[in-house]
Amino acid sequence: MGIKSIAKVKNDIATVKLLVKHPMLSGTISGGKGKPKYITHLTVKHGGRVVYDMYPTSAISKNPYIKFAFKGAKKGDIITVQWKDNTGATEKKDIKLK
């Protein structure tokens, strides 16, 4: 697990790129013998408000890449990335906007 990020602010708009380490297994590998393991909900919060609300499935590629932008951000603000997968595993990370 682990989340890599680039998060920059320009003119009030924050552009966030994330690379989330996760296998995103569908469970259909070699005739359905594998167990599914994929992220079902990923959110990014900025000051208590949800700025990104994603419901992925196993159709999102391994180690998901995510890019989005939101308004109303300042340099130095903290955003919180949080995900949950179908097995109940979770991860949370605070990222400082540059």
Next chain:
Amino acid sequence: MKRRKFLGLGFTSVAAIATLQTLGSASILSEHPKAFDATTGDAALKDAYGTTNVMKDDKAVLKLPDIAENGAAVPITVSTSLSNAKNMTIIIDENPRPLAVSWDLSEGTIPKFSTRIKMRKTSNVRLIVEDANGKLHEAVKQVKVTVGGCGG
């Protein structure tokens, strides 16, 4: 006594329906989990939004390559020109489970997202955008896949 119980029940269900309506399409996954298990694109659409009526216009914008060499990671960018859209969903018709990903949109978020998707084989990829009135807008693009990517 029985009558009281009955009345009470009525009120709770009315309250429950009211809550659902104010939430609107919020969190398709928790309210319509069936949509994620649907095996055809139209069934996924029906389960998620309750209708398959879509408007093919320029409100939904889909950016995808024409040919994907590797179906395990196809770059995709979705966006909408609607400023108050509620939800965006990607449906890949030829995948075992066509509903690939769904986003709820909130104020302040610019409705333009990039990610990478898995495609089993050559398929139409659809972007569905739900506007503030619950109307659906659609963009469709066919992507040719040379190596499938749903074995993961």
